[in-house]
Amino acid sequence: TLTLRASAAAAHAGETHRAVSLTRAALARAGSDADSELAARVRYTLAGNLMRVDSLKAAFTYSSEALAMIPAEPPSHTWVWAAATHVMAARYMGHDEDAERVARQALRTAEELRLADAQADLIISLVGLEDHNRRAAEGRERLRQARDLARRAGNVSVEMRALFNLAIGAYESGALDECLTWLAEGLERANRSGLVSSPYALELRYLQSLILYTLGRWDECARAAAADAERLPPAGGFAVGPALYVALARGEEGAAERARALLDGPFDWMATLVAGIVLTDAAALRGDPEGAVASVRATLASLSDGSGNGRPDIGVRLAALALSAVADAAVELRLTGDGAGARRWADLATELVEVARSTAAKGEDGSRQGPEGLAWLARAEAEWLRAHSGPEVAAWEQAVAAFDYGDPYELARCERRLAEALLVADRREEAAERARAARDTAVRLGAVPLREELDTLIRRGRLADSPSAADRVPALTARESDVLRLLARGRTNRQIGEELFITGKTASVHVSNILAKLGASGRTEAVAIAYREGLVEPPRDSRA
Incomplete structure (x- = not known):
């Protein structure tokens, strides 16, 4: 029992491989004559720790053993948690039907025993198995219920799991502002509970860094990584991974070497993912x-x-x-x-x-x-x-439109390719607008390699002298043009969001970008500039 507690402490401190080692030691000490309840606890604890180090087959083996060691009747706390752990392991192995069957049975038992934290854990797993998963509004509503159940039960680990799923579900559905809200709540909860190095806290920290990178808030991303670097455990190096994406995009030396260093030591799934992104992009860039x-x-x-x-x-x-x-x-x-x-x-x-x-x-x-x-x-x-x-114009137009969900760097990289395609198609004015819009973004982000590529394209394509609206104001994205049109009609951020099916906060971000591009001090001036430059049509009754 003491060794199991030590393994839990190691897991909370981010020492996942140490947690596995301690739990294996508990399994060895339990012996063959241990009571079935303790034997099951050791095995499902080991299964949970193995999942954290991505040893999924072994985790499934131990969770299956744990579930077989203790009967479902009469209902017991140990069987419910053995089942909850097995559901996660079965899902990782692709055994969704088995996972869903056990989860629903265990949820009924948890409700009967009034184990609110186990209910929460099982609801989170079931959301991942249902059509209304974490990407859907209905799925995230159930995850909020799970968060509340875990919080009332005082189980911070399960609460963190719910908050992580809420955050990643919002991210996967493109609701970046909602994602940041859940991330802030999750990290604040981790800080108050002393779990800043626990697995879900590290995942939340990585996701927050990724959102800052994706939104083009690169200085914030780099600062957060510098602040976290010294207090994270060795296994948590992946959490500041997006700062490596920033360093690579800015042409900083050593980004690839730092990414390669993440592959040292025991295998870590997230560290491998981060390193793979940086090393692949680094090779492409050179x-x-x-x-x-x-x-x-x-x-x-x-x-x-x-x-x-x-x-x-x-x-x-x-x-x-x-x-x-x-x-x-x-x-x-x-x-x-x-x-x-x-x-x-x-x-x-x-x-x-x-x-x-x-x-x-x-x-x-x-x-x-x-x-x-x-x-x-x-x-x-x-x-x-x-x-x-x-280069095909239509294909790159689709790529530009797709990245307009909120990733300015990748949008600019696609605009650069679109400018090339437009130049080949002898659509020089449009090519000049796209190239300059992409260059504006590269300059704002400090993405030196991309800016240099665009300077070369503008020079070789003789786009600098092409007459276009880009000579007066940077080009607006398709979404920004939609927002500007509604802005000219006097809509508030909330109204803009409702009409375009985005959040009010996202609309506010677009409005801020429009003001910066037009060099306007406020909404009224931005609309006036838009009328003057022909970016929107003024109302008929206002024409002279």
Whole structure:
């Protein structure tokens, strides 16, 4: 019992491999003649710790043993928690029918025994098994109920699990402002409970850093990472991973080496994911398609657990990043007349786009991906076309529109490709607008490599002298144009959000971006500039 408590303390401190070691020691000490209840507790505790270090097959084995050691009748606390742990392990192994059957039986027993925290844990698992999962509003409402149950029971670990699922569900559905709200609550709860290094607290910290990166709040992302670096446990290095994405995008030396260092030591799923993203993108940025493809293959092989589940969701992003370098190689060889070489790279592009397509259609949980995954798929499709036949305007327009959900850096990278495609199509004014809009974003973010690429494109394409509205104001995204149109009609942020099916906070962010791009001090001035520049049509009764 003491060793089990020590393993729980290790897990709360972020020492997950130490927790596994201690629980194995408890299993060895229990012996074959231990009572069935204690034996079951040791095994389901070990299963839970093994899941945290991504040893999923072993976790399923021990959770199955625990469930078999103690009868479901008469109802007992130990059987309920053994069942709750088995449900999670079965889900990881792709045994969804078994997981759902056990979860519903255990939920009824937990309700009968009035085990509110076990009810909460089982509700969280069931939300992941149902159609109204964490991406849906109905699913997140059930997760809020689970949070409240766990809080009333005083089980902070289960409460943190509920808050993590609320946050990641909002992120996966593109509701970034809602995601930040849940993240703030979860991290505040972790700080007050002394669980800042626990597994879900580290996941929340990573997600918060990722949101700051995605929203283009890169200085905040870097500052948060610097503050966290010294207080995180060694196993929590992945939590500041998005700061490595910032460093790479800004051209800082050593970003790839720091990412590679995350692979040292025992295998960690999240650290492998972060390193894979950085190393794949780094290879693509330095024009190394072989290195980019090798990184994709190695990362996906490491992240696959043989459970029979779909390919890890990150496969879409990794494939799109590598496709950029592969398409560059195919284009270059076509230009030099090496048709055979170009076809080899085009065939590899087809292999990569199939990874993106299959992953987007059926990811880790068997469902289609949300806005971020579909945006990466659109970019992968556009790169695949570029590898086969050259840049396609329509494909890059789709990629730009897809990333308009709230990722300015990837939006700018797609706008750069769109500018190239427009230039090839001899649509020079539009190409100039897109190139300058992307350059404005690169300058604001401090993304030096992207800015330099755009400067080269503008110079070689002689776009600097192209007359366009970009000479007067930076180009607005499609979503910003919609917001500006409603702004001109006097709508409030809340009203804009309701009409465009976004949150009021997201509308506020778009309004702020519009004011910055137009150089306006307020909403009224922004509308006046928009009328003057022809960005929106004034009301008929206001025309002279």
